[in-house]
Structures are given as structure tokens and as C-alpha cells.
Amino acid sequence: xxxxxxxxxxxxHEWVRVDGDVCEIGVTDFAQSELxxxxxxxxxxxxxxxxxxxxxxxAESVKTVSDLYSPVSGEVTGINDELMDSPELVNKxxxxxxxxxxxxxxxxxxxxxxxxxxxxxxxxxxx
Amino acid sequence: xxxxxxxxxxxxxxxxxxxxxPGRSGIDIPTGGIPSVDPLSIxxxxxxxxxxxxxxxxxxxxxxxxYTRLSQWNYGVDTNLYPLGxxxxxxxxxVNEAVARFPGFANLSPFAPDSSAQGSLRVMSDLAKWLCEIxxxxxxxxxxxxxxxxxxxxxxMIRAALKQRGNARGKVLLPDSSHGTNPASATLCGYTTQTxxxxxxxxxxxxxxxxAMDETVAALMLTNPNTLGIFESQIEEISxxxxxxxxxxxxxxxxxxxxxxxxxxxxxxxxxxxxxxHKSFSTPHGGGGPGAGPVCVTKELAPFLPTPVVTCxxxxxxxxxxRPQSIGRIHGFTGNFGVLLRAAAYILxxxxxxxxxxxxxxxxxxxxxxxxxxxxxxxxxxxxxxxEVVLSDKLQNKYDVTTLDIAxxxxxxxxxxxxxxxxxxxxxxxxxxxxxxxxLETLDEFCEAMIDIAKTAEKDPASLKNAPVTSxxxxxxxxxxxxxxxxxxxxx
Numbered sequence: 001x002x003x004x005x006x007x008x009x010x011x012x013h014e015w016v017r018v019d020g021d022v023c024e025i026g027v028t029d030f031a032q033s034e035l036x037x038x039x040x041x042x043x044x045x046x047x048x049x050x051x052x053x054x055x056x057x058x059a060e061s062v063k064t065v066s067d068l069y070s071p072v073s074g075e076v077t078g079i080n081d082e083l084m085d086s087p088e089l090v091n092k093x094x095x096x097x098x099x100x101x102x103x104x105x106x107x108x109x110x111x112x113x114x115x116x117x118x119x120x121x122x123x124x125x126x127x
Numbered sequence: 128x129x130x131x132x133x134x135x136x137x138x139x140x141x142x143x144x145x146x147x148x149p150g151r152s153g154i155d156i157p158t159g160g161i162p163s164v165d166p167l168s169i170x171x172x173x174x175x176x177x178x179x180x181x182x183x184x185x186x187x188x189x190x191x192x193x194y195t196r197l198s199q200w201n202y203g204v205d206t207n208l209y210p211l212g213x214x215x216x217x218x219x220x221x222v223n224e225a226v227a228r229f230p231g232f233a234n235l236s237p238f239a240p241d242s243s244a245q246g247s248l249r250v251m252s253d254l255a256k257w258l259c260e261i262x263x264x265x266x267x268x269x270x271x272x273x274x275x276x277x278x279x280x281x282x283x284m285i286r287a288a289l290k291q292r293g294n295a296r297g298k299v300l301l302p303d304s305s306h307g308t309n310p311a312s313a314t315l316c317g318y319t320t321q322t323x324x325x326x327x328x329x330x331x332x333x334x335x336x337x338x339a340m341d342e343t344v345a346a347l348m349l350t351n352p353n354t355l356g357i358f359e360s361q362i363e364e365i366s367x368x369x370x371x372x373x374x375x376x377x378x379x380x381x382x383x384x385x386x387x388x389x390x391x392x393x394x395x396x397x398x399x400x401x402x403x404x405h406k407s408f409s410t411p412h413g414g415g416g417p418g419a420g421p422v423c424v425t426k427e428l429a430p431f432l433p434t435p436v437v438t439c440x441x442x443x444x445x446x447x448x449x450r451p452q453s454i455g456r457i458h459g460f461t462g463n464f465g466v467l468l469r470a471a472a473y474i475l476x477x478x479x480x481x482x483x484x485x486x487x488x489x490x491x492x493x494x495x496x497x498x499x500x501x502x503x504x505x506x507x508x509x510x511x512x513x514x515e516v517v518l519s520d521k522l523q524n525k526y527d528v529t530t531l532d533i534a535x536x537x538x539x540x541x542x543x544x545x546x547x548x549x550x551x552x553x554x555x556x557x558x559x560x561x562x563x564x565x566x567l568e569t570l571d572e573f574c575e576a577m578i579d580i581a582k583t584a585e586k587d588p589a590s591l592k593n594a595p596v597t598s599x600x601x602x603x604x605x606x607x608x609x610x611x612x613x614x615x616x617x618x619x
Contacts, residue, residue, distance in 0.1 A: 034554075037606030062605040063531075063548040065307070087610065 001126055002029045004095055008111060009120035012069040015095065016114060025071060026099045027059065027090060030124045035061040038090045041083040043101055048076045050103060052110050057100065059090065068100065072110045078102035138196040139599060146193065147185035154187065200599055202543050208569050212515045212546040212558025213306065213354055215384045215406035222476055223409065223469035232468055237460040241445040248444035251461060252437045254471045255421070261482070262380070262400055263393025264423035268432045270462035274381060277401025277420030278312035278348070283454045284424060284431040285346050285375045285399060286316060291452070292373075296345040300369075302331050304355055304550045306379055309348045318345060325552060329355040329508040331365055340372050350379040351395070352386070354550040354558065355508055356493060356515035366396025375399060375428075383407040384562065385490055385514035388483030392423075399424050408470035419466040433457045488563035489514040492570060496559055499574040503581035507553045514562070520555035528584040528591050530555040535602060536583065538595035540576035 007015040013031035017024040032038065040060040050056050050070040057068040079101050082089060090098035105111075115123065166175050185193070203209065209216035227233065235247055255267040271277040282299070289295045299313035303322045310320040321339055326332040331349065340347070347369045352358045359365065366376045378392045378400040384407045392400045404419040405412035412418060424432065434453045435446035446461070477485065490513050497506070497516040505521035520530040534544030534557070546558040561570060583591055595601060 037609075039606055039609035062609060064551060088606070 001033075001124075002095065003117040003121055005117045007095070007117065008071070008114035009117065009123075010069065010071045010114060011123060013124075014069060014071050016071045016111070017095075017099075018111065021108065022077065022102060022104050023072060024099050025056075025101050025103060026094055027068065028120070029094045030126075031066075032091045032094045032098070035059060035066060036063045037061055038087045041087045041090065041100065043079045043083070044076050046076050046079060050074055050076060052107075052113075059087075070103070071114055072103060072105050073107050074103040074105040076101055077104045137599065138199070140193065140196045140200075143183045143185070143190075143193055144181060147183050147189060149184055151184045151186055151189075153185070153190060204564065207542060208561065208565055208573050209543050210545045210559045210561055210573065211543070212356075212517070212549070212560040213381055214412075214546065215381075215403070215514075215560060215562055216412065216564075217384070217406070217409050217562040218564040219409050219411045219469070220473065220476065223472045226472040227465050227468050232464075237464075245444055247464065248437050248446070249439075250468060250471050251464075252439055252444055254467055254474070255437065257471075257474050258402060258421055259423055261383075261387060261391070262397075262402070262423045263391025264397070264400065265393075265426045266429040266432060267421050267423045268436070268457075269419065269421045269467050270433050270456075270458040271401065271420040271422060272458055272463055273405070273418035274379070274401055274403045274420045275308040275312055276457070277403075277422045278308055278377070278379065279315055280420075280433060280454070280457050281377055281399040281401055281422045281424070282312055282316040282318070282346065283457075284422075284428050285377065286318075287431040287452065287454050288375070288428055289345055296343055296374075298344045300336070300339055300344055300347045300374075302349055302353065303552050304329070304350075304353050305348060306350060306354060306381060309350075309379060313346075313348065323347075325353075325355075328510055329353065329357045330359055330361065330510075333361060333364060333368070336365060337368055340368050340374065342372055344369075344372065344374045346375040346377045346399075348377040348379060350382055351392070352382050352513040352515075354382075355510075355517050355553070356382075356385075356512035356558075356560075357508060357510050358385075358513055362395040370396065381406060382514065385486060387486045388479060389486055393425070399428060404466055404470040409473045410466045410469040417463040417466055419463045419470065421462075421467075435461070437461075485563045486514075489561070492561040492563060492565055493559070495567075495570055496561060496574060499571075500577055503578050504557075507556075515558055515560035517550070517553050518557045518559065519553055520557070523581065523584040524555070526584045526588040528588050530557055532588075532591040532594065533557065533577075533580050533584070535594035536580040536591045537576060539597045540579065542573055542576055 007017050009015050009028065013028045015026055015028050038059055038061045042058040044056050050073060052071065052073045053069055055067040056070040059066050059068055080099050204216045204218060231246055235244055241248060251269055255269055258267050259265060271280045286295050297319060299318040299320050300323055301309050301320055302325055304325055313320050323335045323339055324332055349359065351362055369376050375398040376396055378397040380400045380402040383402055387407065399422060401420045401422045404410050430452040431454050434448040434450050434456055436450065438445055438447045493512055493514050493516050497512055500518060504518040507517055507519050520533060523533065530547050534547050537544045548556055549558055550556055
């Protein structure tokens with residue numbers, strides 16, 4: 001189970017990669033393995049406004065449909081179009097090619113509510 | 128040639144487009160001495176289709192054999208136990224079919240005036256009355272075509288009632304164990320949804336509910352017993368919390384089979400519920416319809432019922448559409464009448480005691496399965512269950528065997544798998560609902576198949592990974608099928 005140290009994590013199994021006031025968001029290796037083969041990903045439009053802890057999209061696997069929760073508030077500045085045709089990228093490369101959205105954060109203090117790799121590892125019972 | 132298409136009496140059937148030969152047909156239509164005309168010259172190019180490339184041309188026996196062979200691949204409640212949790216796949220008594228074919232019903236035109244349709248109108252009026260008696264509510268509409276349609280109808284009525292009070296409100300609360308159709312119906316009705324976490328006993332957490340319930344909430348949608356098969360024993364308190372803030376309690380009646388004749392939704396404080404006649408009331412189900420999802424409501428919501436409503440004055444039945452506060456029509460004519468008729472026949476042939484005994488047998492059967500399998504399979508909730516029981520694959524995970532493998536293993540042992548990976552709050556869930564239809568022998572055979580799978584998981588997990596091997600098709604690649612669906616028929 002891969003858990004990069006430089007990312008922040010949510011209890012809903014999203015990860016955040018921070019770069020200044022912009023961040024990239026996706027779902028964790030644990031999430032993709034629990035969901036199983038992902039067959040469809042629904043993402044917001046570029047320009048949409050997100051609120052922390054509210055849903056920004058949906059990941060559908062052969063087993064289940066799962067809401068995606070935004071770890072931060074802000075405006076969507078980019079989405080991973082590749083996932084429309086190749087949702088399996090989330091399974092194959094959850095932290096890189098399987099990224100989902102890019103957000104310009106409106107309140108960076110929200111990052112303080114997120115977990116470190118170590119804390120997340122404990123949450124999923126692998127620590 | 129034929130030997131490659133056949134294993135004993137199991138036919139390996141080719142699709143219909145690969146069969147037949149150009150120029151073959153089922154029947155030859157005689158000309159009858161009428162001179163032929165060129166349709167193009169009469170109808171014009173816009174109305175005449177050109178030749179269809181690849182249209183199958185077969186004789187009548189070829190067509191009959193094709194579909195009969197395909198039907199032999201079917202698995203239904205008429206062939207064996209169909210333990211789909213929250214689906215109540217019970218036997219459809221054949222007396223229902225006999226009644227539905229009475230010429231007085233089957234040949235009645237939906238355009239017939241009320242005066243010529245008194246018998247059918249009376250069936251609808253009586254059925255609505257019986258459903259109100261069973262649910263403890265005051266009025267019913269029989270029009271919705273299925274459960275989710277009933278949910279939408281019920282929520283539209285709640286919305287209309289709140290709007291009349293001055294504010295339609297914006298939110299619907301749902302427990303995290305709810306059927307997926309509940310949030311979908313609420314969203315379609317213009318509401319946002321908020322999930323209420325279940326407590327460790329699998330029931331709605333009253334504190335969570337109290338914290339979420341306020342004057343922005345239009346309704347709480349719940350299922351009782353819930354999708355874990357557990358009775359929400361604090362339902363009166365739940366209803367009180369919702370009513371105190373002016374909200375409505377919507378009960379999804381999918382699991383009525385556990386309570387029929389035993390407890391009434393109305394007594395629990397429920398304001399609206401839908402019933403699935405194609406589940407709880409035995410009408411055929413599983414082929415994608417038709418179904419029927421009548422909605423029962425309190426007096427307060429009655430003015431908003433969809434039109435038309437069957438009324439009775441001086442023994443004369445009629446359809447009343449003059450209801451100014453109604454949410455309007457939600458189905459053509461009067462709903463799926465054939466389904467209503469079968470449900471009415473079921474209620475009449477069972478009688479009040481029969482319905483109660485069916486609920487008891489359904490609950491006993493589920494608890495029997497629970498007791499027989501609780502050593503081999505993990506029970507996520509130890510609470511007594513009602514008509515369905517949830518198991519998980521936790522004990523099998525250590526051999527790398529999952530719920531999907533167990534489900535496929537059941538196919539090789541002659542059974543349809545239960546509902547899997549639902550409810551969502553149980554990891555690797557298997558939701559098993561045997562219904563009252565099954566005999567002790569069938570329940571034992573199913574339990575022995577499940578126990579055999581648990582043993583195989585320990586000794587030979589690889590064989591379960593390959594299952595099923597006895598069905599016409601082996602393990603299907605569900606991910607590729609969902610990502611890149613290949614549709615065979617290209618004629619349209």
C-alpha cells in the first residue's frame with residue numbers, strides 16, 4: 001500500500017498535493033483497492049466552486065458508487081480529462097496519472113484539518 | 128458442426144444475427160390477389176427505410192428454438208431460490224395469473240368510460256383500501272410504476288405540502304444504509320441530501336439525527352426494517368424528532384415483507400410510504416417490469432395525491448381528476464393495472480392471517496440462514512435480524528477470497544448469488560433474503576453450498592477465483608464490459 005509522505009489525506013480517502021495556493025486532489029491507493037475496478041469518474045466543471053467536506057464528484061466501480069469529497073474550499077482550475085476515457089488510471093496510478101482535480105484554495109488554513117501519511121495509515125489500520 | 132454447439136443438453140447458443148440465411152422467413156404472406164405497389168412512390172423517401180444490412184432471416188422453428196434455448200439459461204424464482212436481499216423474490220402464485228387473464232379485465236380498453244369499467248375501478252378502490260389498512264395510513268395512489276417512481280411521487284407530495292405552508296425547504300436526510308434510489312429520488316425532486324451515520328448497532332443514531340434535523344429539512348427517508356434487516360426500534364422517537372421541526376417521515380416500503388400484518392407504518396409516525404407490489408405482494412418481478420409502487424399517505428397529504436383518484440359515490444365508481452392541489456398525473460391511464468390486479472388477488476387469497484404468517488415465515492427463514500452460517504461467515508451485526516441477513520467476506524479475506532468469488536462459487540453450486548456489496552456500510556456485504564417461499568430442504572441446500580464455499584476458500588481458494596465453471600459463460604470481465612461496452616446489434 002503506497003502512501004507518499006509529501007501528501008495530505010482525508011478520512012474519506014482523498015489525497016491533496018499542495019503547491020503554493022493550488023492543490024491537486026485524487027483518491028488514495030487504499031480507496032482504489034477497496035473500490036475495485038473503477039469504470040466511471042464524474043468530475044466538476046472547471047470554474048466550479050467547491051466547499052470543504054462537500055462532494056465534488058463520483059467514482060463508480062463494478063462493486064459500488066462512491067461520492068468524492070473535497071478536502072478544501074476553492075475554485076476548480078483543472079480536471080483530469082484522461083479519466084473520461086481511461087478511468088482505470090485511478091487504479092493503476094492513484095497518485096500521479098490518476099489525479100482528479102486541481103483547485104485554487106480560498107482558505108489554506110483548511111489544510112490543517114487534514115492528516116499526514118502516518119495518521120492516515122493508522123486510520124486505515126495499516127499502521 | 129452441431130457437436131461443437133452442444134454439450135449434452137446444454138446448448139451453446141449463437142446470437143441470432145449469426146443464424147439463418149438470406150431469403151428465409153417465418154411465414155409467407157399470400158398476395159391475396161392485390162396488386163403490389165412501390166411504397167416509395169406513395170409514401171415518399173422520408174417514410175420508407177432502405178434495405179437493412181445484416182437483418183436476420185430465419186424460419187419459425189429456428190426463432191422458437193433460439194429463444195427457447197436462451198430461456199433455458201435463465202435463472203429465476205421458478206427454477207430455484209433467488210436470495211436477493213431487499214428484493215423479496217417470492218413465488219408468484221398462479222392464481223394471480225388466472226385472475227389477470229379474466230377476459231373482463233384483460234380485454235377492457237383503458238379508454239372505456241367509467242360506467243363500463245366498474246369492476247376494474249372497484250378492484251383499484253378495494254386494493255387502495257387494503258394497502259391503507261396494511262400500512263396504517265389514510266389514502267393511496269396506485270399509479271407509480273415501481274418503487275423509485277413511488278419515492279419520487281411521495282417526495283413531490285411532501286414538497287407540495289411544504290410549499291403550501293410557505294417554504295418547500297431544501298434538504299432530505301437519509302441513513303447511510305439507505306437504498307440508492309432514495310438519494311436519487313430526492314435529487315430528482317430538487318433536494319440536496321445529507322447522510323446520517325448509523326450507530327454501531329446498525330440503527331439510525333438519534334444524536335446524529337437530532338443534530339442534522341432543522342427547519343431546512345423537508346423529510347427523512349428511511350427503510351424499516353433497514354437494509355441490514357434490522358428493525359429501527361426507536362422509530363417513534365425518530366418520527367418525533369423529524370415532526371418537531373416540521374419535517375415529514377418517508378418510509379421506503381421495500382422491506383414490508385418483514386412486517387406485514389405485524390406492525391403498521393402509520394403507527395410509527397410515518398407520513399408517506401411506497402410499497403412494491405412486485406416484491407411484497409408476489410407479482411412477477413426481475414425482468415425489468417412491469418412493477419407497481421403505490422404510495423400511501425396521511426390525511427394531511429391527501430389533497431396532493433396524483434390524479435386521477437378512484438372515488439365511490441352511492442356504489443358507483445369513477446375517476447376524479449378535479450383536484451386543484453394535486454401534483455398532477457404521474458402515469459398514463461391508471462398505472463400498471465395488471466400488476467395491481469395480481470396484488471389484489473394475492474391479498475384476497477392469503478387473507479389477513481395468511482399475510483401475517485408469510486411475514487413470520489420470511490423472518491424465521493432469514494434467521495435460520497443466519498444461525499446456520501454464523502460460524503463460517505462474519506456477521507457484521509449481531510442484532511436479531513428480520514427478513515434478511517447481512518454476512519461479510521471478512522473471514523474469507525485471509526485466503527484472498529472475496530464476496531465476488533463467493534457469489535460466483537454459488538453459481539457453480541446451483542444457486543443465484545445474493546445481493547452483494549450492498550448495503551454500502553458493510554465491507555464485502557452479502558445481503559441474503561430467502562422469503563417465505565422456501566422450504567427447509569431448499570434453505571439447507573443453500574446453507575450447505577455456502578458452507579462448502581467457506582471450506583473451499585480455506586483449502587483451494589484458486590478454484591473459487593475461476594468460478595463459475597459450470598455456467599454457459601465463465602467469469603465475466605465486468606470492468607471491461609462497463610468501460611468499453613460492445614453492443615452487438617448495429618441495425619439501429
